Amino acid sequence: MSLERPLPEPGDTVVLMPANALVLGGDLGGTSTRIVIADHDGKVVGRGAAAGGNPTSHPASAAANFGQAIHQALAGLGDGPLDPTMVKAAVIGAAGGSALSKPEVRAQFDAAWTGAGLVCAPDFIGDLEVAFASGTPASDGVVLIAGTGAAAGLVRDHRLIRTADGHGWLLGDDGSGFWLGREALRSLLRALDLGEPIGALGEAVVAAVLPDRDPDAVAQREGYDVLRDDLIRTVNSRPPVLLAELARTVVSSYEQDDPTARALVKRAADLLTETVRRVRTTSDNGPLVLAGSVAGDSSPVGRLLRQNLRDHFPGDVLTARDGVGGATWLALGALDPALATRANHTRLVS
Known part of the structure; x- marks a missing residue:
């Protein structure tokens, strides 16, 4: 989506938007679906929220949640319902958005859209673009999302x-929450293979994966083989993505100065820095926006990552804010480039 509109040529039909035209923004994540409707001045006039809207995982329920959040937003904020036909532009960020390229999945989302009475065509974009726009009004730069997974993107003219x-x-997904969890478990299994002490991180991983395990058995060499087999069996019986839950265990052990946890945190920051390096050169001076729990200010990975980025790249390192904003x-900006002001940006993402 370019925020630069070419001047009309002689003979072109110029469509003037009504003064009360509205815009709609959406953020479809794995755990929540959020919709915002705003007027020309960036004033929010409608909000809606529902459960997860990732079209990859469960497209039918995601589409239903999408529709629910839209209907809630169209109910307005106390001044009566909004006219869905007055929504003239819509941009919706979707985690797992590539699933919308499947006709059967897109049809379900289109049905939710038109079922709410909306008539403009929604522009579905990736969560990287939304994260970048939430962190800065700049048109060019780099964005990194590091949460359960990890990805970086180069943005030009607001497009990935x-x-x-x-x-x-x-x-x-190197350096992500999943990576941290998997590597924590792998380090524990290596220690068990060698009969070495498993340390504070290993004990924390055992407690997280096998909460009913007798702590004394962990310290017994004769129980190591049984423990190893129980860990492998338990982890392989669950969806792999649940390993990301162990990222919190790594962070907690890091704060207790566990050497294995500290090494994993540093390695994660280095891997994420390398991911950024693949899309950003040292000559790029646009902002770099960081999003996701692993890259956050409160995460030790995020703190080391920020230091790495400031050491290797010019430009500001910013934190993503409200994605739906x-x-x-x-x-x-899609409705009218003149409306994509810094003031409106501040109003919507704060």
Whole structure:
């Protein structure tokens, strides 16, 4: 979506938007679906929220949640319902948005859209673009999301033109929450194989994966083989992505100065820095926006990552803010580039 509109040529039909035109922004995540409707001045006039809207995992329920959040937003904020036909531009960020390229999945989301009475065509974009727009009104720069997974993107004119990683837990997502959890478990299994002390991180992993395990058995060499087999069996019986839950265990052990946890945190920060390096060169001076729990200010990975980035790249390192606000601001720019102001950006993402 370009925020630069070409001047009309002689003979072109110029469509003037009504003064009371509205825009809609959406953020479809794995755990929540959020919709915001705003007017020309960036004033929010409607909000809606529902459960997860990731179209990859459960498209039918995600589409239903999408529709629920839209209907809630169209109910307005106390001044009566909004006219859905007055929504003239919409930008919706979707985690797992590539699933919308499947006709059967897109049809379910389209049905939720038109079922709410909306008539404009929604622009579905990736969560990287939304995260970037939530962190800065700049048109060019780099964005990194590091949560359960990890991916970086190069943004030009508010559009994603190149990505790095985001390959999923099996093939990539280096430095992510999943990576931290998997590596914590792998380090524990290596210690068990060698009969070495498992340390504070290993004990915490055992407690998280096998909460009913007798702590004394962990310290007994003769119980190591049984413990190892129980860990492997338990982890393989669950969805792999649940390993990301162990990221909190790594962080807690890091704060207790466990050497294995500290090494994993440093390695995660280095891997995420390398992911950024794949899309950003040292000559790029646009902002770099960080999003996701692993890259957050409160995460030790995020703190080391920020230091790495400041040491290797010029430009500001910023933190992503309200994703649905970023999408709504992009929708304002789609309606009229003149509306994509810094003031409106601040109003929507704060």
